[in-house]
Amino acid sequence: xxxxxxxxxxxxxxxxxxxxxxxxxxxxxxxxxxxxxxxxxxxxxxxxxxxxxxxxxxxxxxxxxxxxxxxxxxxxxxxxxxxxxxxxxxxxxxxxxxxxxxxxxxxxxxxxxxxxxxxxxxxxxxxxxxxxxxxxxxxxxxxxxxxxxxxxxxxxxxxxxxxxxxxxxxxxxxxxxxxxxxxxxxxxxxxxxxxxxxxxxxxxxxxxxxxxxxxxxxxxxxxxxxxxxxxxxxxxxxxxxxxxxxxxxxxxxxxxxxxxxxxxxxxxxxxxxxxxxxxxxxxxx
Ligand code: KIV
Numbered sequence: 001x002x003x004x005x006x007x008x009x010x011x012x013x014x015x016x017x018x019x020x021x022x023x024x025x026x027x028x029x030x031x032x033x034x035x036x037x038x039x040x041x042x043x044x045x046x047x048x049x050x051x052x053x054x055x056x057x058x059x060x061x062x063x064x065x066x067x068x069x070x071x072x073x074x075x076x077x078x079x080x081x082x083x084x085x086x087x088x089x090x091x092x093x094x095x096x097x098x099x100x101x102x103x104x105x106x107x108x109x110x111x112x113x114x115x116x117x118x119x120x121x122x123x124x125x126x127x128x129x130x131x132x133x134x135x136x137x138x139x140x141x142x143x144x145x146x147x148x149x150x151x152x153x154x155x156x157x158x159x160x161x162x163x164x165x166x167x168x169x170x171x172x173x174x175x176x177x178x179x180x181x182x183x184x185x186x187x188x189x190x191x192x193x194x195x196x197x198x199x200x201x202x203x204x205x206x207x208x209x210x211x212x213x214x215x216x217x218x219x220x221x222x223x224x225x226x227x228x229x230x231x232x233x234x235x236x237x238x239x240x241x242x243x244x245x246x247x248x249x250x251x252x253x254x255x256x257x258x259x260x261x262x263x264x265x266x267x268x269x270x271x272x273x274x275x276x277x278x279x280x281x282x283x284x285x
Contacts, residue, residue, distance in 0.1 A: 004038050004079040006110055006132040006176035012038070013198040018177075018210025020081075020200055021218070024050050024067045028215055029074035037078045039200075041212065042068045042108070044083040044142070049216040055144045059085040061099050065106045072107020081134060082108035086142040089113055089122055096122040100131050112179065114140040116166025120173045127174035135170035137163045137191075138204060139182035150226070152203075154187035163187055164194060171195045179212060180204040182228065203228030 012018050020039035023029040024046045032040045046067055047059040068082040082103040089096030096119070100111045110132035113119050123133045138153045153159050163183060170178050177198040180188045185205025192199045192208050201208035203226060213229060216222060220231040221239075249255035264270035 002075065002079060002109060003077045006079065009038065009079065009198055010176055013196070013209045018198055018200055020210060020212035022046075022212070022215045023071050023074075024215070026070045026074045029071040032215075033075045033078050038210070039081050039212070040071060040075050040078045041081045041112070042071050042083060043112075043214065044085045045214050047085075049214060049221070056141050057086050057144065061085060061088050061102060064088075065102055068103055068106040068108050079109045080107060081110045081112055082106070084111055084113045089119065093122045093125055097125060097129070100126055100133075104131055110134060110176065112136055114142045116175075116178065117162075117169040120169040123170060123173035123175050133170075133173075133175045134177045134179060134200075135166060135175045136179040136181065137166035137170075138180045138188070141181075150182065152182055152184065154183035160187055160190070164191060167191045167195045167197075167199070171197050177209075180208060182226070 009018060018038050019036070020041055021032050021037050022041045022043040022045055023032045024042060029040055042064065044056045044059040044064065046063065047053040047056040050067075051059075051063075053059075064082060064085055068080070072080050084096070084099060084103070088099040096113075103111050111126070112134040113122070114136040116123075116135040116137050119135075123135065126133050139147070139150060141150065144150065154163055163180070167178050167180075175197060177200055178191075178195070179200050179202065180191060181201075182203035185207055188199060188201050188204035189207035198209035200210040200212050202212045217225040217229040218232050220234040221236050223236070225231070246255065
């Protein structure tokens with residue numbers, strides 16, 4: 001069992017901010033864990049940042065299982081959270097349970113679903129059978145088509161009510177935390193005060209119990225990022241520079257240098273061995 005458990009995450013509310021980041025492969029997850037993240041999250045955002053899709057709607061359970069397995073092999077301390085992709089839990093509670101079990105068997109410690117109130121029955125059942133669940137309200141990217149794109153949520157009374165209803169339903173159903181995405185900070189603050197479970201914000205301001213960002217966004221791995229992201233590095237710039245240097249050194253013969261290859265010290269020995277090898281090959285026709 002990993003050190004950070006859902007119970008530990010709940011205990012952090014009001015005491016210590018929760019740091020969560022996405023990761024989709026083994027080396028990234030190793031770094032995320034070693035950096036002291038509380039939650040390493042295999043988000044369905046991988047559809048966009050890893051597979052180049054326009055949105056997350058095409059992400060499959062198989063993809064989530066492969067990536068969860070890779071991440072879970074790397075993480076020793078943090079809680080490993082896996083996203084339930086679009087279509088994997090909406091058809092029936094039974095199908096939702098079957099798919100959550102696949103993610104747990106791939107090494108996740110908990111699963112995340114988008115929404116709250118509409119899936120309260122599924123959350124209740126998962127929690128009762130021992131699968132910890134995180135909910136997700138505010139902007140829910142899996143409702144991209146209905147929302148008409150990614151936009152700030154919580155400006156109207158109806159949206160505030162919907163967000164609060166989701167958070168309360170998740171708390172009641174036994175979820176251990178809820179993500180609040182791209183809402184006005186006042187709304188996220190209200191939810192944080194209204195529920196006993198931790199709120200983890202992304203583009204929802206500072207008055208929440210923790211923050212989550214997407215790996216590629218915060219590291220500056222490519223340019224297309226949401227407006228609320230802070231870039232902590234310019235990794236794409238570093239990658240580009242490194243690749244240009246490599247290419248130039250290949251073209252001008254600087255790479256490989258003497259440190260990067262091996263050769264016979266005794267050239268006569270090599271000549272003898274090569275002649276014998278060539279002779280044997282002649283016999284093969
Ligand atoms: O899939 C994802 O990365 C997410 C975060 C934006 C919370 O759901």
